[in-house]
Amino acid sequence: MSHSIASTDFLKNEEHAKWHDETLWMIREKRDLASQKVPEWENLRTLASSIKEHVLSNLDHLLLEFEANATKNGIQVHWAKDAQEHNQFVLDILKKQSCAQVVKSKSILTEECHLNPFLEKNGIEVIDTDLGERIVQFLHQPPSHIVLPAIHLKKRDISELFHQKLQTEKGNEDPYYLTQAARNHLREKFLKAKVAITGVNFGIAETGEFVVCTNEGNADMGVHLADVHIACMGIEKLIPRRNDLGVFLRLLARSATGQAITNYTSHFRGPEKGKQIHLILVDNGRTEQLGREKFRNSLKCIRCGACMNTCPIYRRSGGFSYQSTVPGPIGSILSPGLDLKKYSSLPFASTLCGSCTDVCPVKINIHEQLYEWRQEITKANPNYAESLSMKLASGIFKSPLAYRISGFLMRKLIINLPDSLLYNPWNVWGKGRKLPKAPQESFRNWYLNHRKDEQ
Amino acid sequence: MSSKQEILEKIRHLRLDQTELPTIPEFKNSLNTEEEFKASIEANKGEVISQEKLMSWISESGFQNTLSFSQLINVNTSYTKIEDAHELDQLQVAIIDGQFGVGENGAIWITNDQVPFRAIPFITEHLVIVIPKNEIVPTMHQAYIKTSNQTYSFGLFIAGPSKTADIEQSLVIGAHGAKSLRVVLV
Ligand code: SF4
Numbered sequence: 205m206s207h208s209i210a211s212t213d214f215l216k217n218e219e220h221a222k223w224h225d226e227t228l229w230m231i232r233e234k235r236d237l238a239s240q241k242v243p244e245w246e247n248l249r250t251l252a253s254s255i256k257e258h259v260l261s262n263l264d265h266l267l268l269e270f271e272a273n274a275t276k277n278g279i280q281v282h283w284a285k286d287a288q289e290h291n292q293f294v295l296d297i298l299k300k301q302s303c304a305q306v307v308k309s310k311s312i313l314t315e316e317c318h319l320n321p322f323l324e325k326n327g328i329e330v331i332d333t334d335l336g337e338r339i340v341q342f343l344h345q346p347p348s349h350i351v352l353p354a355i356h357l358k359k360r361d362i363s364e365l366f367h368q369k370l371q372t373e374k375g376n377e378d379p380y381y382l383t384q385a386a387r388n389h390l391r392e393k394f395l396k397a398k399v400a401i402t403g404v405n406f407g408i409a410e411t412g413e414f415v416v417c418t419n420e421g422n423a424d425m426g427v428h429l430a431d432v433h434i435a436c437m438g439i440e441k442l443i444p445r446r447n448d449l450g451v452f453l454r455l456l457a458r459s460a461t462g463q464a465i466t467n468y469t470s471h472f473r474g475p476e477k478g479k480q481i482h483l484i485l486v487d488n489g490r491t492e493q494l495g496r497e498k499f500r501n502s503l504k505c506i507r508c509g510a511c512m513n514t515c516p517i518y519r520r521s522g523g524f525s526y527q528s529t530v531p532g533p534i535g536s537i538l539s540p541g542l543d544l545k546k547y548s549s550l551p552f553a554s555t556l557c558g559s560c561t562d563v564c565p566v567k568i569n570i571h572e573q574l575y576e577w578r579q580e581i582t583k584a585n586p587n588y589a590e591s592l593s594m595k596l597a598s599g600i601f602k603s604p605l606a607y608r609i610s611g612f613l614m615r616k617l618i619i620n621l622p623d624s625l626l627y628n629p630w631n632v633w634g635k636g637r638k639l640p641k642a643p644q645e646s647f648r649n650w651y652l653n654h655r656k657d658e659q
Numbered sequence: 660m661s662s663k664q665e666i667l668e669k670i671r672h673l674r675l676d677q678t679e680l681p682t683i684p685e686f687k688n689s690l691n692t693e694e695e696f697k698a699s700i701e702a703n704k705g706e707v708i709s710q711e712k713l714m715s716w717i718s719e720s721g722f723q724n725t726l727s728f729s730q731l732i733n734v735n736t737s738y739t740k741i742e743d744a745h746e747l748d749q750l751q752v753a754i755i756d757g758q759f760g761v762g763e764n765g766a767i768w769i770t771n772d773q774v775p776f777r778a779i780p781f782i783t784e785h786l787v788i789v790i791p792k793n794e795i796v797p798t799m800h801q802a803y804i805k806t807s808n809q810t811y812s813f814g815l816f817i818a819g820p821s822k823t824a825d826i827e828q829s830l831v832i833g834a835h836g837a838k839s840l841r842v843v844l845v
Contacts, residue, residue, distance in 0.1 A: 227828055231828075243688070244686050247686075251681055255681065258677070258679065258680040261675045261676060261677045261678045264667045264670040264671055267666075267670075268667070283661070333835065334825070335825040335826070335834055339825065352825070354825050357827075358827060359826050359827045359829070362827075379826040379827065379829040379831050382826055383826065383831040383833070383834060384833070387833065387834060387835060391748075395745055395748060413814075419822050419823060419834070420822065420823050420834035421821040421835045421836025422834070424777070424780075424781045424815075425778070425835045429744060429745060429782075439666065444680055446803055446807065447683055447803045447804065447807070448683070449803055450683065450799040450802065451800075453799050454763075454799050463703070464763060464765070464818070465765075465766050465816065467817065467818045467820065467822060468815065468821075469815065469816040470814075470815050471811070471814035473811060473812050473813065474812035474813075475812070476776075476777055476812070476813065487662075487669075491669040491673075492669075
């Protein structure tokens with residue numbers, strides 16, 4: 205299903221779609237306020253981007269350094285070339301512990317590897333412990349946003365769900381009441397769990413430690429009560445030095461939700477006495493992306509979700525319309541690398557307004573890469589751009605010059621676009637409400653101006 | 660070939676030119692870090708209170724299960740011996756020392772030296788952290804410089820109580836971890 209068709213589903217409930225759009229925009233505004241309070245913000249973004257640049261250019265050495273130091277600290281390191289191998293490692297560890305139930309905190313990598321269905325097929329119950337993830341797990345849905353997994357749901361839905369699953373009072377929609385019900389339910393699971401799985405936000409080559417960030421404290425509740433901690437880490441999550449954490453942690457939470465930092469930032473350097481930590485380093489297509497020069501930068505992503513919150517298409521079509529583990533602008537450049545055919549419509553699900561690039565804390569040129577994918581897709585299948593949904597856009601996408609102008613026009617036009625055009629039935633994403641304010645300057649313009657300044 | 664070799668070979672095969680690793684400037688800022696720290700803790704939904712206020716809160720609340728590891732203030736502990744963190748499921752108040760705080764975000768640094776079990780700051784219903792007044796640094800950069808020679812096995816920045824906004828973006832304090840955070844500067 206193409207993205208624009210999938211998004212019509214989301215737009216059926218207009219009131220809900222409007223709420224989704226406005227709520228994410230509010231988070232984007234919180235991000236703006238938080239970033240403006242840091243005078244060196246732009247400096248930090250540049251630093252973060254060049255640190256990751258260095259990581260990507262030196263990945264083999266840093267991986268070995270990381271492994272050596274982690275091993276020295278008592279962490280058991282495993283290497284998985286793909287999802288299947290990763291899942292098998294996890295299963296083997298669980299089997300060795302005779303563990304039939306495992307608690308898991310948020311990890312986009314395990315979603316990408318489809319770990320839950322794999323473990324369930326093998327008789328192991330997986331309990332997602334992040335509140336939003338537990339909610340979508342009850343519904344047999346994937347998360348619709350990488351930071352806000354249940355952002356597509358309203359409290360009415362959750363109240364009904366908890367009434368069925370956790371026997372809460374029917375009709376009680378109070379978020380505090382519902383959260384306490386989940387707390388009690390999950391506390392029991394934490395106390396029983398022998399093994400806990402987490403993702404990894406940063407792995408530090410210099411010290412062999414890794415860092416996990418949460419607000420709920422669910423990752424820590426899981427691992428500190430369990431005997432065995434399994435940490436799943438994409439190979440691009442490395443940073444060279446411990447001091448680099450200062451740069452990335454100042455950017456991450458501010459970009460994600462507008463908080464100055466997550467309430468818990470845990471540094472794991474070795475296991476607690478009598479316990480074990482297993483760390484699985486996963487490739488699963490990352491080395492291929494590293495080899496694609498035009499798209500290499502996408503591996504700098506620290507999964508803050510800011511590009512989703514700001515994207516006019518994401519906000520108006522919801523995470524599920526992308527049908528890929530990582531939705532939104534960054535998902536639209538990562539997913540075609542995994543399966544070009546399946547995800548061929550994603551790079552077109554963008555206005556190329558450049559807002560994603562403007563907010564990205566590691567300065568990934570997201571909208572330019574979206575444009576590059578369009579080129580690749582059109583090259584691979586010249587008819588694609590002629591298909592019905594693309595007719596309108598093809599004129600724009602075929603010529604690089606037209607692309608430059610189109611982003612520019614979009615920014616000008618959004619300000620003055622008459623409602624009659626916005627709500628025109630062909631504009632799937634325009635249904636619902638007025639578009640938000642367009643950003644003042646696109647990455648390309650900014651970049652060119654900036655270069656002019658330097659010359 | 661092992662997966663490790665395969666992954667490394669794939670990377671080496673690309674022969675990427677190594678780019679330079681930038682040095683991180685100090686980013687000193689001249690704000691009043693203590694005031695900033697207090698404001699940050701409050702923004703994170705914690706509280707900075709005086710030692711007197713802490714004592715009266717504890718005695719008025721009539722807690723049955725309290726646990727203190729603080730070297731900085733004196734509070735009674737109701738446990739005699741703990742063998743395993745699971746025994747702390749009914750813990751109501753834990754009082755621990757923090758090494759220092761960070762002005763810009765309220766984060767407080769703790770390592771396994773401050774707690775005998777890593778689960779303590781999370782499993783307790785209420786958490787109290789005591790920090791020496793003069794131990795506040797402006798930003799995360801100074802925080803990492805300050806801790807660069809430490810040899811912890813577990814290190815933690817705590818900036819507030821456990822919280823979530825996963826139900827319609829309404830902020831709820833007390834998701835899985837501590838339902839409140841009180842910070843005492845001494
Ligand atoms: S691409 Fe940038 S803005 Fe988007 S999630 Fe990744 S780091 Fe955040």
